[in-house]
Amino acid sequence: MSPSKSPSKSPSGLRQRQTASPTPADKDSVSTPSQQAGSRSSKASRYLLVLVSLALSTTYFYLHYHAFSEPYGPDYALCSPNGAKIYTVDADNPKVQCIVVQNGYFVDAGSLGEVKQRWNSVAAVLDANATATSLPVRFIPAGAIIVPGITDSHTHTLEYGFTKVLPLEGTRTVRETVGRIRQYIDSKPDLLADKSKIVEGWGWDHTKWLETTWPSSADLESDPVVAGRPIILQSKDGHALWVSQNILTAMQPLPDEVEGGVIIRDESGQPTGVLLDNAQILANAHRPVPTYEQLQLRFNLTVQDAVAHGLTSVHDAGFDPVSLEFFRRYAEETTLPIRVYGMTHFNESSEYWGDRAQKIMGSSNGRLIARSVKIFADGALRTGGAALYEPYTDNPSTSGFMRIEPEVLKSIIPRFLKDGWQVNVHAIGDRANGLVLDAFEAALQHANVTALRPRLEHAQILAEKDMARFGALGVIASIQPTHATDDMWYAEERLGPERIKSLYAFRSILDHGGRITLGSDMPVEGVNPLAGFYAAITRLTEEGTSPHGPGGWFPEQRMSRMEALKGMTLDPAYASFSDDTLGSISIGKRADYVVFSQDIMTIATEKILQTQVLATVIDGGVVYGSI
Incomplete structure (x- = not known):
């Protein structure tokens, strides 16, 4: 299915094929x-x-x-x-x-x-x-090209800026990570002098440490400068919190279990300081609400990196009440420096609000839209929380877990669709994806599901029986190709040799009539959209390697270059109801475009990531570089 075209079309006499190169x-x-x-x-x-x-x-x-x-x-x-x-x-x-x-x-x-x-x-x-x-x-310079403005269709915009404040990514050991925290504290005299001030950070990734075990509150107490402080640290994928003993004590008494989450405990049953998925909510009461100025700093840090890499639009996959109010206020006070399509977070424990909440349909000169809802169905593959039909191969005691009951999904999804909301659901495991597709099917009797362009955010593991429903229902797969090149090194051990074939099956989704949009999930992955483009068409690491050799990991699942470019431009515009004004260089559309130093559509794949952004343009005006 092709997205609707701009109503503005050129008469036959005004748009002809190119007939000559310039003299x-x-x-x-x-x-x-x-x-x-x-x-x-x-x-x-x-x-x-x-x-x-x-x-x-x-x-x-x-x-x-x-x-x-x-x-x-x-x-x-x-x-x-x-x-x-x-x-x-x-x-x-x-x-x-x-x-x-x-x-x-x-x-x-x-x-x-x-x-x-x-x-x-x-x-x-x-x-x-x-x-x-x-x-x-x-x-433009010889050898350079122009493409439509690029959209990252799955980001956590303010959270990416947060990672720039206290960066924790890239460490190799838990000790090195604690060292980063100490350096940050040492660099802030007011924080160093006051042990009661909370320390927050984002980006630790235990799967990249030499010993891939969970960290603990005891690790934070091992450093004399870090010890004794209230510390809350978000994992890279956003599905785990690492907290200090100070926070653990304040959270007492802890429940034995948390529905849709896990409190990691030691052999004696004591909490270690790591909270997974819904269990993270237990720490929320101890996290200060960021000020408008703090959120402004985070947003500006994100925009700075985004436009430098050719992004003109981002789809923010999690407007909680604080971030929603921030963007609403920012848009009222001035024009956003980048287009933002927001998904308002649905809290599983909250009441239904789709019949009374107000959608934002294009404030800030059309740069802010918030007409969709984001629902979490399950956890993450990295943390073993993705909901599977069958148990994990490396941990047969569990099949992962749903963060929301299937009955609730079938209840709220039709209601949101009936009230005109686009419904975007985080679903990673095959069971989670299947249950969400069931809910979309159930909504057919209440709403035109295809017209409301529902999305599966991640859609990582898909059973064959569920593949065909993408095209039939008009469901959009919002995928992150760099997740594939990250996870390919451990995924088979976790899922087994057969089930692994249904993980990140990009080609299969397209062949079943599905539409794909590409994103990064930043800060889970980096901001550069060309990294996703490269991963989608090669299924290789940036160094050109994969578990299956230089031909790519399951190379039959690769996307073509044009499919990948469309997945970063026109398809995200369709997925945000903006394809009549954005997503392609077409007469009547807004002049968002990017000038790249090399022709990413024809050069050797190993050269793609060497490409530079010469200019990023929004509404015809240069926001990065020059033309």
């Missing part, structure tokens, strides 16, 4: 209308040209430029000096040489000759005195 003369500025007039030998020919131009410009503007506030010439044209190197992701016009941007919108696309011819004529007619200036034409 050196093409690089000169377009001649002014007065110069054109001077070259004409008779009033009759001039009069005829004006009539033709008037008809051309009138048709052009009325069909395409209804959104523009000023009926005058374009802001600029941007072209490739060596042929059609602009990948539009527009099926009607897939590669062009030039684009024209006016007032933040794409208004034309074609060869350099076509653009010069069309826009000279328009400029001549619009100015009765024939004094309109020529169309400014700029060129």
